[in-house]
Amino acid sequence: MATLELFNTLSGKIDTLEPVGAPELRMYCCGPTVYDYGHIGNFRTFLHVDVLRRFVHQLGIPTKHVMNVTDVDDKIIRNAAAAGLPIAEYTAKFEKAFFEDLTALNIELPEHISHATKSIPEMVSLIQQLAEKDIAYQAEDGSWYFRIARDPDYGKLSKKDLENITDGARVDLDEYEKDAARDFALWKAVKPPVNGIPEPSWDTALGIGRPGWHIECSAMATKFLGQSFDLHAGGEDLMFPHHENEIAQSECASGTTFARHWMHVRFLLVEGRKMSKSEGNFYTLRDLLLKGYRASAIRFLLLSVPYRNQMNFTIDGLTESTNAVDRLRTFHKRLLTGTFPEGLDPTIAAATVKAEQDYTAALASDLNTAEARAAIFDLVRAANAAADRCTLLAGNVAEILRVLALFDGVFAVLEDRDAALTRVALAWAEREGRLDEASPELLATLALTDADIDALVAERTQAKKTRNFARADAIRNDLLAKGILIEDGKDGVRWKRK
RNA sequence: GCACCGAUGGCGAAGUGGCUAACGCGCUGGUCUGCAAAACCAGUAUUCGAGGGUUCGAUCCCCUCUCGGUGCUCCA
Numbered sequence: 001m002a003t004l005e006l007f008n009t010l011s012g013k014i015d016t017l018e019p020v021g022a023p024e025l026r027m028y029c030c031g032p033t034v035y036d037y038g039h040i041g042n043f044r045t046f047l048h049v050d051v052l053r054r055f056v057h058q059l060g061i062p063t064k065h066v067m068n069v070t071d072v073d074d075k076i077i078r079n080a081a082a083a084g085l086p087i088a089e090y091t092a093k094f095e096k097a098f099f100e101d102l103t104a105l106n107i108e109l110p111e112h113i114s115h116a117t118k119s120i121p122e123m124v125s126l127i128q129q130l131a132e133k134d135i136a137y138q139a140e141d142g143s144w145y146f147r148i149a150r151d152p153d154y155g156k157l158s159k160k161d162l163e164n165i166t167d168g169a170r171v172d173l174d175e176y177e178k179d180a181a182r183d184f185a186l187w188k189a190v191k192p193p194v195n196g197i198p199e200p201s202w203d204t205a206l207g208i209g210r211p212g213w214h215i216e217c218s219a220m221a222t223k224f225l226g227q228s229f230d231l232h233a234g235g236e237d238l239m240f241p242h243h244e245n246e247i248a249q250s251e252c253a254s255g256t257t258f259a260r261h262w263m264h265v266r267f268l269l270v271e272g273r274k275m276s277k278s279e280g281n282f283y284t285l286r287d288l289l290l291k292g293y294r295a296s297a298i299r300f301l302l303l304s305v306p307y308r309n310q311m312n313f314t315i316d317g318l319t320e321s322t323n324a325v326d327r328l329r330t331f332h333k334r335l336l337t338g339t340f341p342e343g344l345d346p347t348i349a350a351a352t353v354k355a356e357q358d359y360t361a362a363l364a365s366d367l368n369t370a371e372a373r374a375a376i377f378d379l380v381r382a383a384n385a386a387a388d389r390c391t392l393l394a395g396n397v398a399e400i401l402r403v404l405a406l407f408d409g410v411f412a413v414l415e416d417r418d419a420a421l422t423r424v425a426l427a428w429a430e431r432e433g434r435l436d437e438a439s440p441e442l443l444a445t446l447a448l449t450d451a452d453i454d455a456l457v458a459e460r461t462q463a464k465k466t467r468n469f470a471r472a473d474a475i476r477n478d479l480l481a482k483g484i485l486i487e488d489g490k491d492g493v494r495w496k497r498k
Numbered sequence: 499g500c501a502c503c504g505a506u507g508g509c510g511a512a513g514u515g516g517c518u519a520a521c522g523c524g525c526u527g528g529u530c531u532g533c534a535a536a537a538c539c540a541g542u543a544u545u546c547g548a549g550g551g552u553u554c555g556a557u558c559c560c561c562u563c564u565c566g567g568u569g570c571u572c573c574a
Contacts (some may be wrong), residue, residue, distance in 0.1 A: 030574080038574090075572075158569080160501090213572090235574030267568065268505085274567075304522080305511070310504065310567060317510055320523040327522085330536065363513095370512045374521035381521095381538090388529095388538045414564040469532060476534080487535045494536085 001366040004059060006052075007308055009262040010157055014366060017261055019230055024062040027053075028221040028259065029110065030238055031067040034094040034384075035075040037284040038101050040302065040313060041275055045235045045265040047299060048307035048367070050107045052233070052263070055363045065110035068217055069095055071117050072200055072210055081197045101285045101427075104295040104421045106412040114220045116211065117200075122219040123211045124204045127186045129253040142189030142207045148182050151248045157262060158240035161164045170176050184245050185212035204403075210222060214245040222250065230243045232259035238268050265307045271314050275412035288318070289425035290434075292442035292483075294418040297322040301382075303369045315338060320452070331380045332404060332414050334387065335397050337491070344395030348386050352396065355379035356403045363410065376407045419497050424447065445483035445497055453484055457493055460486070 008015040019025045029049045032038060053063055070076075071091040080090035102109065127144055130136035135150045148154050188207040190201040201208050221229065227250070234243065243262065250258040267274075270281040288298055293315075301321035305311035355375050362371035383400050386392040408414045423446060429435045456475050463471040476486050483498045 032574085040574095042574045073572095160570085236568070240569065241571090265574070267574070269567070272566080301510090309511090312510075314510080317523085320510065323524090324522055327536095334537080368512075370521075374512070377521055384537060385539085461551055464532085467532075473533075485535070488531075489536070 002059060002360050003057060004052075004265060004364055005366055006261065007366050008260075009264050010260075012159070013260060017231060019061060020260065021228075023066075024064045025056055025231065025490055026064045026225040027231040027233065028066045028068075028217070028225060028229065029232075030217060030234035030242070031069050031113070032095075032098050033070040033073055033075065034091045034098060035073070035079050036094060036109035037286055037337065038098055039275065039282060039284045040270075040288070040298070041235075041268055043101065043107075043285060043298075044268050044302045044307075044311070045233075046102065046107055047105060047302045048369075049233050049263075051303060051307075051363075051367055051369060051410055053110075054412070055367065056088070058360075058406065058409055059364075063111065064225065066112040066114060066221060067110040068220050069098075069113060069115050070216065071095065071115050073213060077199060081194055084197075087200050094387060097286075097428075100424065104285060104289070104424070105299050106295070106417075112224050114224065116216040116220075118217065119210065119220050120202050120204065122223050123215045124187075124206055125251065125363050126215060126219050126222070126253055127206055130186070130249065133252065133476075134187055135252050139359075142209065143185055144206055144212075145183040146186050146245070146249060147180070147254075147481075148184075148248070149180060151252055153251065154248050155244065157244050157247055160240065160244070184214065184493075184496065186215050186249070188212055197477045214242055215249060217242075218246045218250040218253075218258075221246075222254070227254040228257050230258055231261045231263060233263040233265070263307075266310050268302075268311045268313050270312075272312055275313075281314075286425055287437070288427065289422055290438045292422070292439045292445075293318050294322055294325070295421045296325050296413040296416070296418050300325050300413050304373060304416060306366070306368050306370055306496040308366065322498075328376070328380065329414060329416060331384060332401075335401055338387065340387075340392055340394045340397050341390075342395070343393040345386065345391050345393050348383065348392060348396040349399065351379060351382040351421070352399045353405055356406065359403070359407055369411075372407070372410070376404070376411075379403065419446070441483050444481075445458055448482060448484070453479065453495055458497055459484060461493055 004017045005014050006017040007013070008017075019024070029046075032042065053065055056063055076087055080087045083090060099109075128135050128145065131138075131144070133150075135147050136144050137147060138144050187206045187209050188211070189207055191199050193199065201210050221232070231241065232246075239262075247258050269275065270279075270283065273279050273281060275282050285295075285298065289295065292320070297318055298321075301313065301317050302311075304321065316393055355378055358375035358378070359372050362368040362375060365371075379400065383392060383396070386396070404414070422442065426435070426438060426442075426446065429438055456479060460475040462470045463469075463475070463485060479486060479495070485496055485498055487494045487496075
């Protein structure tokens with residue numbers, strides 16, 4: 001059985017990822033802050049963590065995977081106040097949307113999902129442990145901070161030189177109530193209400209206030225996975241300061257290694273530029289679904305570039321990806337519905353074995369999703385060619401379907417749920433009064449039911465029988481304009497939504 | 499400013515000190531078809547940002563430059 005060789009930010013090299021001290025792989029992935037809809041950059045990270053989890057399962061290793069939901073932070077407080085809503089009500093909406101998006105992208109749910117606001121006692125306890133060691137201290141305003149000077153290992157993840165950091169920032173020391181400028185907040189004392197809306201706060205042994213940004217992950221990872229666990233993952237931007245601070249808090253409190261392995265997914269560009277609202281290239285998943293792009297194509301595109309490389313997300317790429325997924329589905333359908341002579345062709349059998357080996361080797365090698373994809377397309381081409389030559393035999397088909405299922409166990413795009421998912425997105429847009437953002441072609445396509453289309457296709461077939469090609473082509477072109485493609489196969493007529 | 503990463507065909511994107519530089523999409527021609535579509539076949543980078551160096555040999559190692567990205571502050 002192969003092992004997963006994965007780049008480890010902490011060691012700076014490729015290390016074998018495997019469970020230590022437990023049968024399952026214990027992993028923690030930084031989840032969303034539910035203050036807005038998720039954008040494709042967010043989902044690139046979650047998608048690659050999903051690949052990791054699915055591949056680890058294929059290696060025969062179960063996972064204990066924890067993801068947090070940050071449901072209290074500065075942005076949430078600010079936005080909820082602006083909307084005039086209690087934060088619980090405000091975050092509930094975006095949390096629901098987030099999980100709908102995970103479903104649309106076929107991302108498996110972690111074993112444990114943990115809310116920051118449900119783990120306050122654990123956070124308080126962790127800060128108290130640090131306070132006992134004089135590593136946490138309370139400032140004049142009542143907030144608690146972490147004393148970086150007491151942690152000789154600080155900076156080991158992001159490879160930062162502590163001296164440089166503090167020297168550079170010490171200039172503005174007067175503005176801080178902290179002992180050193182780089183000390184970070186563990187617990188934020190409550191502030192006065194804004195516009196009559198009180199800030200969310202908890203009355204604890206540390207005083208009335210709310211948790212700092214980093215403490216929740218330390219507390220919840222430890223709560224579910226123990227003081228030491230196998231893997232911690234997140235976007236590259238979280239490496240510093242978030243993950244660095246998690247390590248500092250956790251290891252100073254426990255005296256032992258926090259996560260052994262750290263995985264960071266690189267950012268993506270959109271149309272060659274940094275994604276930002278001001279550039280006009282900022283896409284949420286919902287934006288793309290309303291424009292008529294399929295969830296499966298989005299998933300496939302975001303997985304086509306390995307996680308450690310920067311990827312350039314483009315609308316053209318989405319079209320390509322749609323076509324690539326279609327080719328896989330067409331091939332899959334061909335194997336499922338075709339009839340093949342008994343027997344086993346040795347050449348195809350060898351190509352099948354090679355594809356499986358290449359696929360596994362690619363993912364085992366730092367999750368090289370691009371090579372894994374290539375391995376499967378090699379097999380698709382070989383098998384299609386054999387089928388055209390009538391040398392593809394039933395024994396081969398069974399094996400190829402097995403390898404295809406293996407591939408799809410990670411890429412998860414063969415099953416066509418796209419039209420249904422798009423309908424869900426449209427229903428949401430209607431509720432939110434945002435139906436005007438949907439593309440007209442999409443609305444035209446979905447206005448036709450499957451039965452409507454079947455009736456038109458039948459009429460066209462009838463017209464063809466009477467050699468009324470003008471009528472037949474008119475129906476085909478009309479459907480095509482509404483995004484429905486007709487294919488006349490040897491064994492009947494098929495149609496699909498584009 | 500300091501630190502780090504990247505630059506491969508029309509587009510996206512793997513990869514390697516020396517074998518025909520994967521794979522996908524696109525495009526061109528062919529087979530099939532009433533015409534299409536799908537599928538297949540053939541073609542599509544004498545070349546891997548620019549310049550220099552190391553080497554018998556570099557796209558892959560080193561240096562400089564240009565461009566893009568990221569971190570140093572909230573961000574997946």
